[in-house]
Amino acid sequence: xxxxxxxxxxxxxxxxxxxxxxxxxxxxxxxxxxxxxxxxxxxxxxxxxxxxxxxxxxxxxxxxxxxxxxxxxxxxxxxxxxxxxxxxxxxxxxxxxxxxxxxxxxxxxxxxxxxxxxxxxxxxxxxxxxxxxxxxxxxxxxxxxxxxxxxxxxxxxxxxxxxxxxxxxxxxxxxxxxxxxxxxxxxxxxxxxxxxxxxxxxxxx
Amino acid sequence: xxxxxxxxxxxxxxxxxxxxxxxxxxxxxxxxxxxxxxxxxxxxxxxxxxxxxxxxxxxxxxxxxxxxxxxxxxxxxxxxxxxxxxxxxxxxxxxxxxxxxxxxxxxxxxxxxxxxxxxxxxxxxxxxxxxxxxxxxxxxxxxxxxxxxxxxxxxxxxxxxxxxxxxxxxxxxxxxxxxxxxxxxxxxxxxxxxxxxxxxxxxxx
Amino acid sequence: xxxxxxxxxxxxxxxxxxxxxxxxxxxxxxxxxxxxxxxxxxxxxxxxxxxxxxxxxxxxxxxxxxxxxxxxxxxxxxxxxxxxxxxxxxxxxxxxxxxxxxxxxxxxxxxxxxxxxxxxxxxxxxxxxxxxxxxxxxxxxxxxxxxxxxxxxxxxxxxxxxxxxxxxxxxxxxxxxxxxxxxxxxxxxxxxxxxxxxxxxxxxx
Amino acid sequence: xxxxxxxxxxxxxxxxxxxxxxxxxxxxxxxxxxxxxxxxxxxxxxxxxxxxxxxxxxxxxxxxxxxxxxxxxxxxxxxxxxxxxxxxxxxxxxxxxxxxxxxxxxxxxxxxxxxxxxxxxxxxxxxxxxxxxxxxxxxxxxxxxxxxxxxxxxxxxxxxxxxxxxxxxxxxxxxxxxxxxxxxxxxxxxxxxxxxxxxxxxxxx
DNA sequence: GATGAATGAGTCTTCATTCAT
DNA sequence: GATGAATGAAGACTCATTCAT
Numbered sequence: 003x004x005x006x007x008x009x010x011x012x013x014x015x016x017x018x019x020x021x022x023x024x025x026x027x028x029x030x031x032x033x034x035x036x037x038x039x040x041x042x043x044x045x046x047x048x049x050x051x052x053x054x055x056x057x058x059x060x061x062x063x064x065x066x067x068x069x070x071x072x073x074x075x076x077x078x079x080x081x082x083x084x085x086x087x088x089x090x091x092x093x094x095x096x097x098x099x100x101x102x103x104x105x106x107x108x109x110x111x112x113x114x115x116x117x118x119x120x121x122x123x124x125x126x127x128x129x130x131x132x133x134x135x136x137x138x139x140x141x142x143x144x145x146x147x148x149x150x151x152x153x154x155x156x157x158x159x160x161x162x163x164x165x166x167x168x169x170x171x172x173x174x175x176x177x178x179x180x181x182x183x184x185x186x187x188x189x190x191x192x193x194x195x196x197x198x199x200x201x202x203x204x205x206x207x
Numbered sequence: 208x209x210x211x212x213x214x215x216x217x218x219x220x221x222x223x224x225x226x227x228x229x230x231x232x233x234x235x236x237x238x239x240x241x242x243x244x245x246x247x248x249x250x251x252x253x254x255x256x257x258x259x260x261x262x263x264x265x266x267x268x269x270x271x272x273x274x275x276x277x278x279x280x281x282x283x284x285x286x287x288x289x290x291x292x293x294x295x296x297x298x299x300x301x302x303x304x305x306x307x308x309x310x311x312x313x314x315x316x317x318x319x320x321x322x323x324x325x326x327x328x329x330x331x332x333x334x335x336x337x338x339x340x341x342x343x344x345x346x347x348x349x350x351x352x353x354x355x356x357x358x359x360x361x362x363x364x365x366x367x368x369x370x371x372x373x374x375x376x377x378x379x380x381x382x383x384x385x386x387x388x389x390x391x392x393x394x395x396x397x398x399x400x401x402x403x404x405x406x407x408x409x410x411x412x
Numbered sequence: 413x414x415x416x417x418x419x420x421x422x423x424x425x426x427x428x429x430x431x432x433x434x435x436x437x438x439x440x441x442x443x444x445x446x447x448x449x450x451x452x453x454x455x456x457x458x459x460x461x462x463x464x465x466x467x468x469x470x471x472x473x474x475x476x477x478x479x480x481x482x483x484x485x486x487x488x489x490x491x492x493x494x495x496x497x498x499x500x501x502x503x504x505x506x507x508x509x510x511x512x513x514x515x516x517x518x519x520x521x522x523x524x525x526x527x528x529x530x531x532x533x534x535x536x537x538x539x540x541x542x543x544x545x546x547x548x549x550x551x552x553x554x555x556x557x558x559x560x561x562x563x564x565x566x567x568x569x570x571x572x573x574x575x576x577x578x579x580x581x582x583x584x585x586x587x588x589x590x591x592x593x594x595x596x597x598x599x600x601x602x603x604x605x606x607x608x609x610x611x612x613x614x615x616x617x
Numbered sequence: 618x619x620x621x622x623x624x625x626x627x628x629x630x631x632x633x634x635x636x637x638x639x640x641x642x643x644x645x646x647x648x649x650x651x652x653x654x655x656x657x658x659x660x661x662x663x664x665x666x667x668x669x670x671x672x673x674x675x676x677x678x679x680x681x682x683x684x685x686x687x688x689x690x691x692x693x694x695x696x697x698x699x700x701x702x703x704x705x706x707x708x709x710x711x712x713x714x715x716x717x718x719x720x721x722x723x724x725x726x727x728x729x730x731x732x733x734x735x736x737x738x739x740x741x742x743x744x745x746x747x748x749x750x751x752x753x754x755x756x757x758x759x760x761x762x763x764x765x766x767x768x769x770x771x772x773x774x775x776x777x778x779x780x781x782x783x784x785x786x787x788x789x790x791x792x793x794x795x796x797x798x799x800x801x802x803x804x805x806x807x808x809x810x811x812x813x814x815x816x817x818x819x820x821x822x
Numbered sequence: 823g824a825t826g827a828a829t830g831a832g833t834c835t836t837c838a839t840t841c842a843t
Numbered sequence: 844g845a846t847g848a849a850t851g852a853a854g855a856c857t858c859a860t861t862c863a864t
Contacts, residue, residue, distance in 0.1 A: 004827090005827080008827090024318040024319055025318075026231050026319060027319070029853085029854065029855090030854075030855065030856085031854080031855095039828080039829090040828060040829045040830055041829080041830060041831090041855095041856085041857095042828070042829055042830065042856090042857080042858075043827080043828055043829070043830095044856095045855095045856065045857075045858095046827070046828075050855075050856075051854095051855070051856095108317075109317045109318040109324070110317070110318040112314045112315070112317075113229035113230075113314040113315040114229060114231060114232070119314070123376075147395075149388065149391065149392070150384075150385075150388045153370060153385060153388040153389065153392070154388070154392055156366070156369045156370050156373055157366030157367075157369065157370060157389060157392045157393075158366070159369055160365035160366040160367070160368050160369025160370065160372075161361070161362035161363070161365040161366045161369075162362075162365070163365050163369065164361045164362065164364055164365025164366075164368065165358060165361050165362060165365065167365075168361055171328075179355075180355075180358060183354065183355045183358040183359070184358065184362060186354065187354070187358070187359055187362045188362070190352075190395055210844090234836090234837070234838085235837075235838060235839085236837080236838095244845085244846090245845060245846040245847055246838095246839085246840095246846075246847055246848090247839095247840080247841080247844095247845065247846050247847065248844085248845055248846070248847095249839095250838095250839070250840080251844070251845075255838070255839075256837095256838065256839090414848090415848080418848085434728040434729055435728075436641050436729060437729070439832085439833070439834090440833075440834065440835085441833080441834095449849080449850090450849060450850045450851055451834095451835085451836095451850080451851060451852090452835095452836080452837075452849070452850055452851065452852095453848080453849055453850070453851095454835095455834095455835065455836075455837095456848070456849075460834075460835075461833095461834075461835095518727075519727045519728040519734070520727070520728040522724045522725070522727075523639035523640075523724045523725040524639060524641060524642070529724070533786075547807060550807070554809065555808065555809060556807050556808060556809060557805070557807060557808065557809045559798065559801065559802070559807065560794075560795075560798045563780060563795060563798040563799065563802070564798070564802050564807055566776070566779045566780050566783055567776030567777075567779065567780060567799060567802045567803075568776070568807075569779055570775035570776040570777070570778050570779025570780065570782075571771070571772035571773070571775040571776045571779075572772075572775070573775050573779065574771045574772065574774055574775025574776075574778065575768060575771050575772060575775065577775075578771055581738075589765075590765075590768060593764065593765045593768040593769070594768065594772060596764065596806075597764070597768070597769050597772045597806065598772075598806055598807060599806045599807060599808040600762070600805060600806040600808055601801075601802065601803055601804045601805040601806035602752060602755070602761050602762065602764065602769050602773075602803060602804060603760070603761065603762065603804040603805055604759065604760060604761060604762045620823090644857090644858070644859085645858075645859060645860085646858080646859095654824085654825090655824060655825040655826055656825075656826055656827090656859095656860085656861095657823095657824065657825050657826065657860095657861080657862080658823085658824055658825070658826095659860095660859095660860070660861080661823070661824075665859070665860075666858095666859065666860090
């Protein structure tokens, strides 16, 4: 498994450089000098520069997707709000542990290849759709106020993305507190006003 | 001023191409062939390719900044919520009228030059700060519930950005309705629960 | 027409280098240094290295094709043998005046691109077919002995090609004499006419 | 001798690939994957890629040379024409049995290395010289008409080469018939014997 | 002997920018 | 001012060959 290790090594270095300089300002020369391999070795492990970049991108998308669980309703399932909280925590802690990957996704992924743009857009759209479905479900269950859930979904997604962007820029604060703050912001926003009295206590002792 | 007209003409063409293909995939050749000027002429009007791109970027940032007014409290001033609504409307209608510029800002601006990244980040930070100040003010005035206004500000900013991104992708829907939806989402989120009863009527007859 | 002149200049230099070193051992660097142009200038005039090479090749094939006239029978037309002689003379003098081109065709054209190989093969096949048609006509007219005209055609073509190859290698001799020699060989072979009666039966029962 | 067998195996595979794709478009990777040996192993058996190619080339030249016997005059020797016929038959049947080698010689050998070009040229020159000597002898013996034997030799060589090239491209026809056809062409040309009297004066004062 | 991962020199090609006309 | 031919630095990628295991 030496070979895989070497490959992972190159990926690790490339990740860091791509995160700092973006795709276009990163040369293959940069990567190989950091990874201390020869030019040809690079092409032994990766089809080309774009291929490597895409692999990193796929990696973030995959890892993020894994951490976002569908909200489940039913006996034995945690409270929806708790499921949301868990989702956010998983995402946030991943972001913190993989700032470079996050940075690549947020700052350098968009706009350099139509196909890849599509790929990313689809990823976000899927998440937005998932949020929207949860909201629709919440309305049915009487937990969420009536609203344009599509717009609300994008507002929530956007809010999370922006907070994450901040997170990847600055020293990592108290994740749990941050998550609570976002949750409260989001929930109070979409919850049915009549239920606000009840929901207000979510996440508080 | 013939010269200024010519220059504007080039800017207009470049804007469209940059919006579609991004900075790196757009050649000077693309621009000059669209603008029907000679290669050399391009450099009479613009320092270089990057310069032109930055000018477009400055343009969006400027236009957006102009449309975002500081919330003012005082006798004779409109309700804060109405001021928010007006801000959002101005921004949204600008986005709709200048989708290419918006697209450049949202999809192609980040990550190709550290200096420019800084410039854009500062722009967003300034807006976030402005939102945060408004929230802090709202708290003081008893309109906004106590919360981490910094995080809330980024959530609001993110939500608006994401909605705008959607807007620039799809056929323009009912802007006013969209604005109300965002407003309600945001206000219900940050407003003091005790005031929700009152705020709920915002934007409704 | 300055531009065409420059282009022709590059073609001229490239022709010489390709003739001496072949396609693969010739670098773009070789060509541009000989032609005293910058790297980029090369690509201003030619799609790429292969493109330039193919253009030279097309040029030889075209020039040769133009010099090989179809044998015409009819009142007012020269004797067939004279038409053959004229064809050979035109081809031979072209070869002499364009030794580099000839060399490219004979030594470097084959086997570096399937498509091009096809192109060249087709060219030769067309000439062989033309010769064969003339032979068939000659048989009909009682000028040519009965034989496998297809094989005879390839023998004639091969003989001419080989002589040309010699021509392009060595100091140019008396072209007219050479042409006569080839003609006589093609028409009557090497055997002493007096002995043909005997030899004619060779290999036949 | 296991080693020799292995080596021959590689040669066999390489021969086929070189014949199809030529020297430059054939990678060492192609060869080793076909021969199912490791990269390093290749270099145990051959100095380098060129070396292997040259070995194949030497092989054809050697095999061909072996099959071309000098024409011998004397009591107990077969008729010169029969000796010619035997030569042609040996060469032709070798060509048929080793089409790949023939193809390498005819299509891919020339023009990729000056030294090798020289080698091949010398080979052909030697054959041409041999033919020429035979012709000169034939003249002395009164079998061959007076002519420029050098040119005639190249015509004969060329005719044979071209026929062989056809042979290696197409389905193998009746070899013996082909040989007779070539022989007859060489000996008596294409003109009807009855007309030779007239034609003999062609081009002469 | 055999292996195949590693090497890096060698090439082509692109494209923003310049400058003589 | 306008032009567009010319420039050349920069960068991606290939592939024959080596060498440690």
